[in-house]
Amino acid sequence: MASVDVQVKQGRIESEADEVLVLHHYEGEAGLHDEAATVDRALEGLLRDLLKSGEFEGKNGQTVLLHTHGKIPAKRVLLVGLGKKKDAKLDTVRQAMGTVAKRVRQAGARSFTTPLHGRAIADTTGLLLAQAMVEGAILSGYHFNAYRSDLGKDSKDLTRIRIIAAGASEAAQIREGARRGLAGAEATMFVRDLCNHPSNVMTPSRIAAEAKRIGKERGVTVKVLEQRAVEKLGMGAFLGVARGSHEPPKFIILEYRGAAGRASGNGRGSKPIVLVGKTITFDTGGISLKPAENMEQMKADMTGGAEVLATIRAISRLKLPLHVIGLLPATENMPGGRAIKPGDILMTLSGKTVEVQNTDAEGRLILADGLAYATRLKPKAIIDIATLTGACAVALGQFAIGLLGNDESLKRRVQQAGLTAGERAWEMPLWEEYFEQLKSDVADMRNIGGRGGGMITAALFLSKFVGNYPWVHLDIASTDWSERERAYIPKGPTGIGTRLLLQYLLNEAER
Ligand code: BES
Ligand code: MN
Ligand code: ZN
Numbered sequence: 001m002a003s004v005d006v007q008v009k010q011g012r013i014e015s016e017a018d019e020v021l022v023l024h025h026y027e028g029e030a031g032l033h034d035e036a037a038t039v040d041r042a043l044e045g046l047l048r049d050l051l052k053s054g055e056f057e058g059k060n061g062q063t064v065l066l067h068t069h070g071k072i073p074a075k076r077v078l079l080v081g082l083g084k085k086k087d088a089k090l091d092t093v094r095q096a097m098g099t100v101a102k103r104v105r106q107a108g109a110r111s112f113t114t115p116l117h118g119r120a121i122a123d124t125t126g127l128l129l130a131q132a133m134v135e136g137a138i139l140s141g142y143h144f145n146a147y148r149s150d151l152g153k154d155s156k157d158l159t160r161i162r163i164i165a166a167g168a169s170e171a172a173q174i175r176e177g178a179r180r181g182l183a184g185a186e187a188t189m190f191v192r193d194l195c196n197h198p199s200n201v202m203t204p205s206r207i208a209a210e211a212k213r214i215g216k217e218r219g220v221t222v223k224v225l226e227q228r229a230v231e232k233l234g235m236g237a238f239l240g241v242a243r244g245s246h247e248p249p250k251f252i253i254l255e256y257r258g259a260a261g262r263a264s265g266n267g268r269g270s271k272p273i274v275l276v277g278k279t280i281t282f283d284t285g286g287i288s289l290k291p292a293e294n295m296e297q298m299k300a301d302m303t304g305g306a307e308v309l310a311t312i313r314a315i316s317r318l319k320l321p322l323h324v325i326g327l328l329p330a331t332e333n334m335p336g337g338r339a340i341k342p343g344d345i346l347m348t349l350s351g352k353t354v355e356v357q358n359t360d361a362e363g364r365l366i367l368a369d370g371l372a373y374a375t376r377l378k379p380k381a382i383i384d385i386a387t388l389t390g391a392c393a394v395a396l397g398q399f400a401i402g403l404l405g406n407d408e409s410l411k412r413r414v415q416q417a418g419l420t421a422g423e424r425a426w427e428m429p430l431w432e433e434y435f436e437q438l439k440s441d442v443a444d445m446r447n448i449g450g451r452g453g454g455m456i457t458a459a460l461f462l463s464k465f466v467g468n469y470p471w472v473h474l475d476i477a478s479t480d481w482s483e484r485e486r487a488y489i490p491k492g493p494t495g496i497g498t499r500l501l502l503q504y505l506l507n508e509a510e511r
Helices: 034-042 046-052 090-106 126-139 168-196 204-214 227-233 236-242 295-300 303-317 363-375 390-396 408-421 432-438 454-463 498-510
Strands: 005-010 020-027 063-067 076-084 111-115 160-165 220-225 250-257 273-277 279-283 323-333 345-347 353-355 381-386 401-405 425-427 471-475
Touching: 005 168, 020 034, 020 090, 034 046, 046 063, 046 076, 063 090, 076 090, 090 111, 090 126, 126 160, 126 168, 160 168, 168 303, 168 498, 204 220, 204 250, 204 279, 204 303, 204 323, 220 227, 220 303, 227 236, 236 323, 236 345, 236 363, 250 303, 273 303, 273 363, 273 498, 279 295, 279 303, 279 363, 303 323, 303 381, 303 498, 323 363, 363 381, 363 454, 381 408, 381 498, 390 401, 390 454, 401 408, 401 454, 408 425, 408 471, 408 498, 432 454, 454 471
Parallel strands: 005 160, 020 076, 020 111, 111 160, 273 323, 273 381, 279 323, 381 471, 401 425
Antiparallel strands: 063 076, 220 250, 250 323, 345 353, 401 471
């Protein structure tokens, strides 16, 4: 995908020359806002006429494109609705810019100029608005054509976005926001690519190779533990899942050490923040085989791992003053002659034993060992991210990530990051009472919790492997894959969770 040049400058929007000038309007407002009003005067009231006639009401996502016939240097004006002012949020702006970028490309244009949108929205800043604008505009142009020989060279990609700041301090905010927005969009698209590649390409070995490439980034070191080393360590749960597959498993460790931070306890010498990503490159269910319908979507069962990779790459490129370690237990879940079977008992890295009652509950098995490994790093926080349970999809549907954890402060900070990123997480209870459902007659626990509370029992299972360290679990099953195209989210792999992790770390770097 061609990269987009984001320019920031101060100036008068009505005198900017470009293919398209983008202005917004809130539904139900009598007048046009600052920049739109200025441009409207230069256009001798053309925009007001559209409002008066009712052709354009400013409904959320509504657009109208008009030619300027030389009245201003820009060839066209695109008006976009942000809906009612009181309902507008940061993500409204992100979505609007996704819609705008699509409309611009439809018109055959490849660049646009815009002021900052959404200054009237509560609880936001110029920095966050610019970040959201850039994310929305770039993410909406995502496509995956790696295996399409039937398409010509797609040249409709955006090449440039120019944001016009109202003053010097706004310009500085927009510059930093744009930098972060580009990083977030780039990270998300990297995840979408990894998830779109089929499992015959995106094997554990390929994921390890991707990690090694990230090891070339500034401040990042990568270590890949091969099967032998993993056996020596005693990761019996992870290896149990890998047994059914001919693809060699990889336990991937990425460490990022940024510069020492302003805030003490942030930078290279400090205790790490550990991110653990479920990396099942294909989930057949194993011997507890999944039904055929939609099974192809299980190529994206490595989304959590991909998001950890992308996040580490992004924080290195942003040079955040943090110490972060990423862990990816990577394997397929296959039914093979040597595969684990229901009733098998596995010895985990932590020393706890698990009776496998369903081989399709494999995510928690590989994460059990990943989390136990995380505790050996004496972390200040552990966050795991996983396409873990169908129960998450049932409980929360497409629009919320499941969030569970053992530490109030960490939970709130992760949730706040999700809100800012437009990748919202919703908390579920992690009450010990549910452990009853995980009791086994023959081992310390079993890997399924029976009917009811499936997202909770999965998380409670994980909680037994994090010791007393502050920990949050994010269940991205169903948010990781979209059934339909949305403003800046394509059909298929979404990469949702990536910008949440990045925003969390951006916030930590400033804490
Ligand atoms: N990877 C799946 C969960 C999943 C389902 C992700 C649908 C995305 C979309 C996971 O490994 C799984 O199979 N979970 C089982 C657990 C059950 C056997 C306790 C599930 O949720 O059905
Ligand atoms: Mn499974
Ligand atoms: Zn799975």
